Amino acid sequence: AADLTFAREINTGDGRQQFIPTFLFINQDGINPTDPVTAQSDNLLFPFAGVFTGKEADGLKKDILIHTTAKSQLVDATMAHLGAQKLADEFKPSNTQYALAVRLTGKFKTAFPEGKPADPKETDKPDAAKKDEKKDEKQADYLKESKGNPAVYLFGDADFLANQFSVQINPFFRVATPVNGNLTLVQNLVEQAAGDANLVGARARAAIRRPFKRLQEMEAAARLRYQSELESSTKKRQEIADKLREVQVKREGNTARIILTPEQQQAIKDLERQEVEQKKKEREIRKNLRRDVEAMENRLKWANIALMPAFVSVFGIALAVTRKNRTGAK
Template sequence: MAKEKGYDYKKALLSITGLIVLFLILIFVNIIVSYANIRWDATEDNTYSLSEGTKNILSSMTAPVTIKLFYSQSNPDVPVNVKVYAKQVKDFLSEYTHAGKGQIKLEIYDPTPDSDEEEWAQKYGIKPMMTPHGKIYCGLVFVSADKEELIPWLDPSKEQVLEYDLTSIIQGFQRPEKKVVGIISSLPVFGTGGRPQFPGQASGSEEWLFVTEMKKIYDVRNINPSAQEIDPALDLLMIVFPKNLSSQLEYAVDQYVLSGRNALIFVDPLCVSDKSQGRQQFIRSSGASLDNVFKAWGISMNSSEAVADFGQPTRVRAGDNRLEDNPLMISVRGAAFNKKDVVTAGLESMLFPVAGAIKKTGAEGYEFESLIYSSKSAALMDAFKAYLGVEEMKKDFVPAGERFNIAVRVRGKLKTAFPDGRPELKESDSKPPEQIKGPHLKEGKKLATIIVVSDADMLADQFYVQRRNFLGLAIAEMFNDNLNFLSNASEILTGSDDLIGLRSRGKLERPFTAVMELKRQAQERWLAKEKELVKQIEETNQKLRQLEKQKDVSQKMIISPQQEAEINKFKEQRQKINQELKQVRKNLRADIENLGTTLKGINIFLMPFLVSVTGIGFAIYKQRKFRKK
């Protein structure tokens, strides 16, 4: 019995030894993990993980890139959202350096006041945020050989396109020469030097602004609409209002795309910028599409129908100087953009004067994605009604209850619209040059990406830019994102397949949806009570006015017993409703506090509880196993 009551030194020694061994194992495992560079992204949208397209681009780099992050980390006045975003950017850039396999170098600088780092930030063009306590820097500089690219301010609101911005800049260093863009247009987008041929026609002496802007980035070439070939050296084919294109040029477009090249196409059911018909444009619709080619690509657009969107109209001045909301001039905002696509993720507003509806015709094997769409308060109507006024449009208008596609992306190995080969030459066609005689493609050999927009007028200057003179300088101010859309689409389509495949990223910020839902419900109740109070005020005031009319002139300054009773009744109702409003707000705070307490309890106690239960269960299991022995 004494032995049983005695202290078991052997057991104690084994327990102490076991703890020491366990401690050493933990240290050893920690050292191994730290050197193993193991990465695990546990976020819902893989916020810190690179896409496969980015990894492919980084793995094929030939020109090394140095990324310099200028961030005022030591400044205590950095806004919380900027601080969180800067931390995310640093972590994300570390993924780039890891995937770059030595080709990407990351340097981080803290530009404190009057420091060399601040001087370099200013030389590079990093734009600081001005605060009462100093400047806050948060920008990136990319350096490769003698070339530099800049993101002057890392805007947290552009978090979704961060990966695309970083990857596109890095890829740009790998191919320094300008990309080649060819433009086919039946509109005078390159400008004309001649005088107007008829009253009302614009002189067209200047090229359109979008062409001028594209020439700053690309080697832009004008392809005559009467041409019969397309230079295979083009990186992107852009077609703007393809009116009356010859079958020879349509065939050239078809074969160009089937060769695996990309295209950006703007069609239109009624082009208000088309002045080629003179006054006849008011007699017949001035539309243009590529019906034959579109059919083979699995899409269609009826060039005689336009989308009338009473959910997204544009306020314009009518002929009699009245302001009216025109549903055929669609002002696209917010939810009408595909936020999951990098082309449209960062856009806020666009203007489409008379746009058509692009439909998928059921062709299999192609990716079809809507980029911009109408609201559900839209319907199709004859495009010619654009000349008849809003009142005429309202007649017999019935919302279709569905969204119509204004801009789409089609991707895949497309099929030809000319299965029998090149169409026969017409008498008006010139003989095609020898160099374009080649193998006829019936199906695409490579993936091609086509972006189609159902309005060409959106590229006309008056629909996205205001020009003014300031101190002798001509200034162009953009008032929507029409040009930004073109810039995004062109940049995507002139990039590699890996860059085209990049998607808009999820946001790191996660809202408390349960709290927001509680607030929303309470706000709805509050608004309902507020409306009820306002309604009762109006009803009471109306009754008071009616009582006032019943009195003669000598009684105007005297409150009748009936008026006094009404006023007292209203005061009692107002006091009651105010008490109810206070109770709603009190319940709202209580619901939110209870939810917070529940979440806090889960965070504090749930994990220790689970660990404890697991430990107790394991101990019971071991004890039972020991007893069986």
């Protein structure tokens, strides 16, 4: 799943920052606030997560614990890993919230209501051995449905438990410090599954990141504004590239000899120039997008930095004026 609201620019390891829509930094907009497992989580990281779209079986109840926002899209696994920039440029929100983690509760029915299925190897056994096994099978108690109140937790991602996505390890003392709520989520899940709801309620909040929710929404909206312009430019460049291939190579009979007339040579130069211009235009669009996003971040950060000193100054001036007026009245 790709989600513009939860996606962030991350360090790709070569000193560059890249916007990857399938790296989901999930905030409270995608977390069930009423479930004991997720109520204390407000910052999760799910890289390259899958989704659950099917309907639960009869007799089961499905609770969605974690989900995407409506600004999400399902993408091919190969594109998710290799085509981050192309995916961001061609992103089309589905207006659907997809489930990333669910819990199933209720009565789970067996796939073999008639008992243990026949073993193909039994055809090679003696008749006496088969009779003895049939007696044992009759005595066995096969469950047609589960007993008690079982629960099954399904996650569309397993990478979120890896160290690089959940903790920061001190290189000297090898001490792991949580960087988000991934591990706390699993601890709460295990404790609830074990039946101790009190421990779940007492679990400390582990999230360290506190992203600006409003800023995330503004960034997603900005990317959608530039997306149509970028798509149009990319489509035009692709059309130019197709024409260029048609003009460049023409085969005579079964040979692969390239024939270029003066008119074709000029057409190739014109198409190459147009292709360069379109690439330049796309770079400019991405540059403008990044500039707008950084401008929003800077405005919000400076507003937060300046707001408290300004409030203290205004309060101090008001207090001084009030005291002065009282002194003058006396």
